[in-house]
Amino acid sequence: MAIFWRLLGFLRPHKVGVWASLFFAMAAMGFTVAIPALTGAVVTAIQEGDADNVTRYGMFILAAAFGRWVLTVIRRLIAGRVSLGVEFDLRQRVYTHLQGLELGFFDRQQTGQLMSRATVDLQSVRFFLGYGLIFITQSALTIVFTAVAMFIIDPVLAAIALIPVPFVVWIAFRYGRIARPAQQEVQQRIAETTAEAEETIGGVRIVKAFAREDRQEARFEHAVGRVFDQSMYATRLRAFYQPLIGFLPQLGLALLLLVGGTQVINGSMSLGHFTAFYTYLVTLLGPMRMLGMALGMAQRAVASGARLFEILDREPRITTAPGAPPLPEGDGRVELRGVTLDYDPERGTAPALRGIDLTVEAGTTLALVGGTGSGKTSLVALLPRLYDPTAGEVLIDGANVRDLDIDALRSDIAVVDDDPFLFSASVRENIAYARPDATDEQVEEAARRAQAAEFIDRLPDGYETRVGERGLTLSGGQRQRIAIARALLAEPRILVLDDATSAVDASTEQQIKLALREAMQGRTTFIIAHRLSTIALADEIAVLEDGELACHGTHDELLEHNALYREIVEKGLPDQVFLNRKPVEPEVAGL
Numbered sequence: 001m002a003i004f005w006r007l008l009g010f011l012r013p014h015k016v017g018v019w020a021s022l023f024f025a026m027a028a029m030g031f032t033v034a035i036p037a038l039t040g041a042v043v044t045a046i047q048e049g050d051a052d053n054v055t056r057y058g059m060f061i062l063a064a065a066f067g068r069w070v071l072t073v074i075r076r077l078i079a080g081r082v083s084l085g086v087e088f089d090l091r092q093r094v095y096t097h098l099q100g101l102e103l104g105f106f107d108r109q110q111t112g113q114l115m116s117r118a119t120v121d122l123q124s125v126r127f128f129l130g131y132g133l134i135f136i137t138q139s140a141l142t143i144v145f146t147a148v149a150m151f152i153i154d155p156v157l158a159a160i161a162l163i164p165v166p167f168v169v170w171i172a173f174r175y176g177r178i179a180r181p182a183q184q185e186v187q188q189r190i191a192e193t194t195a196e197a198e199e200t201i202g203g204v205r206i207v208k209a210f211a212r213e214d215r216q217e218a219r220f221e222h223a224v225g226r227v228f229d230q231s232m233y234a235t236r237l238r239a240f241y242q243p244l245i246g247f248l249p250q251l252g253l254a255l256l257l258l259v260g261g262t263q264v265i266n267g268s269m270s271l272g273h274f275t276a277f278y279t280y281l282v283t284l285l286g287p288m289r290m291l292g293m294a295l296g297m298a299q300r301a302v303a304s305g306a307r308l309f310e311i312l313d314r315e316p317r318i319t320t321a322p323g324a325p326p327l328p329e330g331d332g333r334v335e336l337r338g339v340t341l342d343y344d345p346e347r348g349t350a351p352a353l354r355g356i357d358l359t360v361e362a363g364t365t366l367a368l369v370g371g372t373g374s375g376k377t378s379l380v381a382l383l384p385r386l387y388d389p390t391a392g393e394v395l396i397d398g399a400n401v402r403d404l405d406i407d408a409l410r411s412d413i414a415v416v417d418d419d420p421f422l423f424s425a426s427v428r429e430n431i432a433y434a435r436p437d438a439t440d441e442q443v444e445e446a447a448r449r450a451q452a453a454e455f456i457d458r459l460p461d462g463y464e465t466r467v468g469e470r471g472l473t474l475s476g477g478q479r480q481r482i483a484i485a486r487a488l489l490a491e492p493r494i495l496v497l498d499d500a501t502s503a504v505d506a507s508t509e510q511q512i513k514l515a516l517r518e519a520m521q522g523r524t525t526f527i528i529a530h531r532l533s534t535i536a537l538a539d540e541i542a543v544l545e546d547g548e549l550a551c552h553g554t555h556d557e558l559l560e561h562n563a564l565y566r567e568i569v570e571k572g573l574p575d576q577v578f579l580n581r582k583p584v585e586p587e588v589a590g591l
C-alpha cells in the first residue's frame with residue numbers, strides 16, 4: 001500500500017491534467033447513465049404510439065452519444081498527456097539517479113536488468129497512473145450510478161439483477177492478486193533474458209573467438225524457455241479467470257430477463273422500464289470488466305513500482321557535502337595513508353588493497369608494478385573517488401579527497417584506461433569530452449601532442465569521423481592515443497595511465513610512448529606499467545603484491561635493496577633501458 005501512495009506522488013506535477021481527465025470522465029459517465037433511461041423512454045413512446053416523443057428521445061440519445069464521444073476524445077488526450085508526462089519524469093528521475101550512483105553499484109548489476117526496469121517497469125507504472133486510475137474511478141462510479149438508477153426504477157429487480165456484481169469485482173480482485181506475482185515473475189524472467197542477450201552481444205568477440213555460439217544459444221534458449229513457462233502459467237490464469245469475469249454478468253442478464261419479463265407480462269412493469277433496466281445492465285458489462293482489468297493494472301504497477309523504488313531508494317554511497325571546496329592550490333602531491341580497500345566486505349573476500357602508505361611528490365611519475373590482481377587498478381581508482389577506501393585516507397595536496405567537491409576533484413584528474421572507451425561521436429567530440437568548449441585548435445594541438453594527429457588526418461572525415469560503437473572501429477593503439485589527447489586537453493593536475501599496449505607493433509609503441517611522455521610533463525602521473533620500458537618513464541616505482549605495497553623507491557634503490565624487484569627486472573624483458581637508466585634519456589627509454 002505504501003508503494004501505491006508513493007506511486008500516486010508521481011502525479012503531483014500533473015494534478016491539473018488528472019483532475020481535468022477525471023472531470024471529463026465523469027461528464028461522459030453522465031451521458032452513459034442517461035442513455036439507458038432515454039432508451040426506456042423511447043420504448044414507452046413506441047408503445048404509446050407517440051411519434052413525437054420517439055423522435056425527441058431518439059435525438060437526445062444521439063446527442064448523449066455524441067457528447068460522450070467528444071468528452072471521451074478529450075479525456076483520452078489529456079490522460080495520454082498525463083501518462084506520457086509521468087513516463088517522461090520517471091525516466092529522467094531513474095536515469096539521473098543511476099548516474100549519481102557510485103561505480104560499485106554497477107559492478108553488481110546486470111545491464112539488461114537495469115534496462116528492463118527503465119523500460120518495462122516504467123511502462124506499467126505510467127499506464128496505471130495515466131489510465132488505470134481513471135478507469136478504476138470511472139468504472140466504480142459507473143457501477144454505483146447505474147445501480148442507483150436501477151434501484152430508483154425497481155429496487156427488488158435491481159437487487160436481483162445486480163447479484164453478480166460483487167462476485168465479478170471479488171473475482172477480479174482475486175485474479176489481480178494471483179496474477180500479480182505471476183506477472184512480476186514474467187517481467188523478472190524477461191529481464192534475465194535481456195541480460196543474457198546483452199552479455200552475448202557485448203561479449204561477441206569472445207563468443208566468436210572461441211566458437212561458443214552453441215553455448216550462448218543454449219543459455220539463451222534456457223532463458224527464453226523460462227519466460228515461456230512462466231508466461232504460460234500467467235496465460236492459464238488469464239484463460240480461467242477472464243471468461244469467468246465475462247460469464248457472471250450474463251447470469252444477471254438471464255435473471256433480469258426471467259423476473260423482469262414475467263413482471264412485464266403480468267403488467268407490474270412497463271416495457272419501457274424493463275428496456276431501461278436491461279440497457280443499464282448491458283451498460284454495466286464494460287465497467288465491470290474494466291474494473292477487473294484496471295485492478296490488474298494496479299497490481300502490476302505496484303510490482304513495477306517496487307522494483308523502481310529499489311533503484312530510486314538506493315542512496316549513492318560516494319557523495320560530496322554541499323558546498324565542499326575544490327582541490328586546494330598545489331601541484332598534485334598525493335598521499336595514501338593506511339589505505340585498505342575491500343570491494344565486498346559482506347562476501348568476506350580478501351581486500352584488494354591493504355594498509356597502503358605511499359607518497360608521490362608533485363610533478364613526479366610513479367610506476368605501479370605488480371602481478372595481475374595485485375591491486376594496481378584499484379589503487380588509482382581511489383584518486384578520483386571511483387571507490388572510497390574502506391579504511392585510511394587519500395590526500396591530494398594535503399586535502400582528504402572525501403572532503404572535496406567530487407566534480408571539481410574529478411576534473412583535476414584524467415584517466416587513460418587500458419581499454420579506452422570512445423563514445424559514438426566524432427573524433428573531435430571524443431577528444432573534447434572533458435572540455436566541450438575547447439576550440440578546434442586546442443583539440444588539434446592535443447591530438448598532435450598525443451601523436452594522434454597523423455592518423456586522424458588519414459581518417460575518411462578527419463576529426464569529424466564518427467567512431468565508437470556506431471562508427472568506425474579504431475585499433476587499440478589509435479584509441480589509446482585519442483584517449484591520451486582527451487586527457488591532455490583536460491589539463492589535469494594528476495594523470496592516471498594504464499599502459500596496456502603490449503599488443504601494438506613497434507612503431508605504434510614508440511608513438512604511444514612519446515605521447516605518454518608528453519602527457520606526463522609537469523604533472524603528477526600514476527602509470528600502471530606492464531613492461532619494463534614503461535617503468536623507465538617513471539621517477540619512482542611502487543611494487544604491489546596481493547594488495548600490499550611490497551616496496552617503493554627509485555629504480556636503483558629497489559634494484560639494490562629489493563629482491564622482488566630484482567626478480568621482476570630479471571624475469572621481465574631484458575630491457576637495457578633499466579640498467580642504463582640514470583637519468584632516463586629518450587633514446588635509452590626506447591623512444
Ligand SMILES: Nc1ncnc2c1ncn2[C@@H]1O[C@H](COP(=O)(O)OP(=O)(O)OP(=O)(O)O)[C@@H](O)[C@H]1O
Pocket residue numbers: 107343344351352370371372373374375376377378379
Ligand atoms: N569492481 C570490483 N569489485 C570487486 N572486486 C574487484 C573489483 N575490481 C577489482 N576487484 C578485485 O580486486 C583485486 C585487485 O584487482 P585490480 O584490478 O586492482 O588488480 P590489477 O593489479 O589492476 O590487475 P590487472 O593487472 O590484472 O589489471 C582483484 O582480486 C580483483 O578481483
